[in-house]
Amino acid sequence: MDVENILKSCLELIHVELSESQRDAVLKELKAWLLPSVKGEGQTSTRDGSFTLIHPTYGEPYHSITAGAIRECLEKFLYPSELLERAKELKVVRILDVGFGLGYNLAVAIKELRDLNPRLEFELVSLEKELPKKVPEPPEEFGFYHKLLWKNLPQFEKEGIRFKLLIGDARYRIKEVEGFKAHAVFHDGFSPYKNPELWSLDFLRHIRRLMDEEGVWLSYTSSLPVRKALRELGFYLESTKSIGRKRGGTKASLRGEDRLSPEESLKLQTSPYALPFLDPELHREPLEILVDYRVRVELQKVAQGGIEPPTPRFSAVCSTN
Numbered sequence: 001m002d003v004e005n006i007l008k009s010c011l012e013l014i015h016v017e018l019s020e021s022q023r024d025a026v027l028k029e030l031k032a033w034l035l036p037s038v039k040g041e042g043q044t045s046t047r048d049g050s051f052t053l054i055h056p057t058y059g060e061p062y063h064s065i066t067a068g069a070i071r072e073c074l075e076k077f078l079y080p081s082e083l084l085e086r087a088k089e090l091k092v093v094r095i096l097d098v099g100f101g102l103g104y105n106l107a108v109a110i111k112e113l114r115d116l117n118p119r120l121e122f123e124l125v126s127l128e129k130e131l132p133k134k135v136p137e138p139p140e141e142f143g144f145y146h147k148l149l150w151k152n153l154p155q156f157e158k159e160g161i162r163f164k165l166l167i168g169d170a171r172y173r174i175k176e177v178e179g180f181k182a183h184a185v186f187h188d189g190f191s192p193y194k195n196p197e198l199w200s201l202d203f204l205r206h207i208r209r210l211m212d213e214e215g216v217w218l219s220y221t222s223s224l225p226v227r228k229a230l231r232e233l234g235f236y237l238e239s240t241k242s243i244g245r246k247r248g249g250t251k252a253s254l255r256g257e258d259r260l261s262p263e264e265s266l267k268l269q270t271s272p273y274a275l276p277f278l279d280p281e282l283h284r285e286p287l288e289i290l291v292d293y294r295v296r297v298e299l300q301k302v303a304q305g306g307i308e309p310p311t312p313r314f315s316a317v318c319s320t321n
Contacts, residue, residue, distance in 0.1 A: 003030050006291045010318030018298065026294050033193035033290065038065065043136050047071070047244065051136035053102065058190040062101045062132075064220070067244025070139060073108040076220045080240045080251050081184040083109065087116040092123055096182035096210055098198065099189045100128035100165055102135050107146035109186075110161065121160040125180055125210075127170040170198060171282040174206045181212040187219040192226055192277070196289040201229040201276035208233050208254075217252040225293060226250065227268055229276035239264060272300035292318040 004027060011018065018026065036059020044061065046052055048068025052061050063069035067076075078084065083093060093113060097106055106124060113120055131153075138146050148159060155164040166173035170189075185207055189198035197203065199221075207217065217235065219226070220243075227237055227250060235252035238259035242248040258265065268274050275296050277289050284292075295318055 003027065003034070003287060003291065006287055006318075007295070010288075010291050010295055013318055014295075016295070016299070022298060026298055030290060030294055036060070037191070037194075043134075050139055053132055053136065055190065058194045060190050060194060063104065064244040069102075069104055070108060070142070072220070072243060073105050074112070075243045076240060076249050077105055077184075077186045077188070077218050078109050078112060080249075081109075081186075081216055081218055083113060083184055084116060086183070087113050087120060090117075090120065090183070092121045093184075094123045094180065094182050094212070095125075096177075096180065096185045096207070097124060097126035098170065098185065098187045098207070100126040100131075101188060102132065102138075103146055103149045104138055104142070105186045105188060106163075107138060107142045107149060110145045111142050119160075122162065123180070124161065124163045125177055125182075126163070126165045127173055128165060128167055129169060130167065171203055171279070174203070174210075175282075177210055180210050181215070182210055183212050183215050185211060185215065185217040187217060192221055192223045193290065195286065196225075196277045196293070197279060197282075197284070197286050199223075199226050199229070199277055200279035200282075200289060201232060202279045202282055204229050204233055208235075211254065213254055215254070218249065220249040222247045222250050222264075224268065224271055224274040225277050228274045231268065232276060237268075272297050272304055275300060288318065 007026065038054055038059060038061060041054045041056045043051055043053055044065060046063060046065045046068045048071045050069040052063040052065065052069045054061050064072045095106065095109065106126065110122060135150065137143060149163065153165055154167060166176065187207070189195045192199040211217065217230070218240070222239060230237060230252045235254060236256045236258050238251050239261070240249040240251050260268070275293065277293050279289055
């Protein structure tokens with residue numbers, strides 16, 4: 001079904017009528033979210049001289065072109081993870097990698113951490129829907145661990161590294177993971193408005209289940225639906241610095257305190273867009289998740305205008321299943 005039909009079915013299901021202007025605004029925004037963010041496909045260079053790929057379906061690069069693929073691995077994931085500071089005290093580092101992609105995040109993390117503590121061991125669980133057929137090699141200094149990962153897929157135990165890659169829909173595969181407590185989660189799916197199934201409140205609840213109490217969750221995104229979901233799950237939030245884009249990413253911890261700016265906190269409290277993506281049974285189509293979210297945003301706008309919306313604020317209102 002296309003976006004217009006899903007929207008129509010959603011509104012019929014909850015017995016809500018939107019004005020023509022409201023409906024046009026909803027459709028316009030939904031269609032804008034689905035547009036490719038970059039042109040072309042295949043391999044492309046990034047600002048730091050390393051290479052990445054552009055995904056043919058999502059129309060997005062696997063790594064930031066403007067920041068640089070390796071720089072993004074370091075500054076959006078490894079540096080704010082606190083793993084470098086903990087490298088000498090830990091015997092084993094556990095990382096949950098949501099979006100294995102090209103394998104750069106893990107290869108860079110292993111190399112940098114082993115430089116600090118050569119005896120450090122790793123337990124790594126990674127999720128990926130499908131692997132690209134041809135992957136550009138990272139800079140030579142990260143080559144050993146990158147090759148080790150790729151040549152031994154989907155799982156291995158050698159060189160002090162225990163690695164497992166779960167291929168397929170991450171919403172199903174994550175249910176298979178038990179007894180794992182991540183020191184860090186590298187959440188690196190494609191952007192929330194193109195890949196919403198990996199950013200829902202319900203999927204993030206499973207991520208939380210697999211985190212160490214001292215662990216941290218990291219991503220490049222600062223989108224309101226993702227931050228709202230994390231807040232609803234009891235995380236403390238802070239922004240990471242901006243690398244190659246206007247806004248920084250997000251760091252979430254189960255202990256500590258919020259460190260968002262007053263402006264960020266206010267937006268999270270008052271914006272009608274500060275509603276989580278919902279996928280209660282973890283099997284909704286991505287477009288259904290987006291349409292449901294955007295309809296709830298519209299209802300929230302009505303509520304903030306002084307009219308009580310016909311549905312609970314955080315309930316999934318639409319399902320075409």
